[in-house]
Amino acid sequence: MSANLIVTAADGVVTVKMNRPDVLNALDGEMLRALVDTLQPFDRDPECGCIVLTGSEKAFAAGADIREMNEKSYLDAYHSDFLAGWEAFARLRTPKIAAVSGYALGGGCELAMMCDIIYAGRSAIFGQPEIRLGVIPGMGGSQRLTRLIGRAKAMDMILTGRQMDAQEAEHSGLVARLFDDAALLFETQKAARIIASYGKAATLAARETVNRAEETSLTEGLLFERRAFHALFATQDQKEGMTAFLEKRPARFVGK
Numbered sequence: 132m133s134a135n136l137i138v139t140a141a142d143g144v145v146t147v148k149m150n151r152p153d154v155l156n157a158l159d160g161e162m163l164r165a166l167v168d169t170l171q172p173f174d175r176d177p178e179c180g181c182i183v184l185t186g187s188e189k190a191f192a193a194g195a196d197i198r199e200m201n202e203k204s205y206l207d208a209y210h211s212d213f214l215a216g217w218e219a220f221a222r223l224r225t226p227k228i229a230a231v232s233g234y235a236l237g238g239g240c241e242l243a244m245m246c247d248i249i250y251a252g253r254s255a256i257f258g259q260p261e262i263r264l265g266v267i268p269g270m271g272g273s274q275r276l277t278r279l280i281g282r283a284k285a286m287d288m289i290l291t292g293r294q295m296d297a298q299e300a301e302h303s304g305l306v307a308r309l310f311d312d313a314a315l316l317f318e319t320q321k322a323a324r325i326i327a328s329y330g331k332a333a334t335l336a337a338r339e340t341v342n343r344a345e346e347t348s349l350t351e352g353l354l355f356e357r358r359a360f361h362a363l364f365a366t367q368d369q370k371e372g373m374t375a376f377l378e379k380r381p382a383r384f385v386g387k
């Protein structure tokens with residue numbers, strides 16, 4: 132396990148805290164490998180129902196590691212398909228919640244947007260400041276930010292490099308819920324435990340169908356949703372969930 136990550140697991144929730152305080156959790160190749168290598172086995176584990184990704188009070192992550200990038204040539208970046216590896220994190224199928232305090236800039240904002248939900252502390256600051264470094268977002272910012280908050284605000288942020296505070300981020304649809312900083316991790320883990328308590332097949336299907344909405348036409352998306360809905364009738368958890376409702380008792384999902 133990498134020294135850059137602090138990992139804990141309980142009640143079906145794995146919590147990963149990025150831990151490079153000297154550089155405000157700047158994202159380098161080692162952090163990417165550590166995150167993916169740590170999380171892929173949890174992703175395959177049916178007992179793991181939700182992932183929480185967090186940083187420090189000062190920074191979720193202040194972006195891709197500028198020291199690592201500084202000397203790269205175009206061919207270094209092109210041949211290694213620099214930053215493409217981060218999509219392995221986005222592709223994890225288990226729901227991921229980013230709990231953001233402090234700076235989520237550049238790659239930090241993009242990493243938060245690779246998560247399915249962003250919860251933020253009131254100190255959170257989002258931004259895509261790459262233009263100030265002579266580049267543009269490279270981990271999905273131009274695409275995911277535009278889909279999440281719309282063209283007007285995404286273009287404003289990416290062209291000016293300005294920061295967006297937590298309140299604006301919530302109003303803009305980037306952040307699902309705002310909490311006091313001191314309560315952020317507790318509240319995020321509480322929501323994660325709720326997500327982890329449901330049948331995993333339904334959870335995976337719910338995530339896939341919502342994500343499909345960004346990629347497809349309404350007609351195709353509705354068909355995809357209906358087929359996924361139909362498929363869940365093959366699970367024990369559907370029988371349990373509906374029977375429990377009718378018997379007026381809590382459901383006991385078994386992930387089958």
Ligand code: CAA
Binds near residue numbers: 193195197236241
């Ligand atoms: N990469 C490498 N090191 C970083 C870093 C980064 N992205 N962000 C901060 N650090 C380092 C600083 O160099 C500094 O190190 P030293 O103590 O050795 O000087 C340390 O972290 C603390 O940072 P500051 O002294 O700058 O702290 P601050 O409180 O004054 O400012 C900040 C905080 C506003 C976040 C400022 O650090 C900053 O602007 N960081 C860079 C943000 C940025 O431009 N991010 C985008 C990177 S490019 C990218 O992400 C491309 C992409 O799309 C993937």
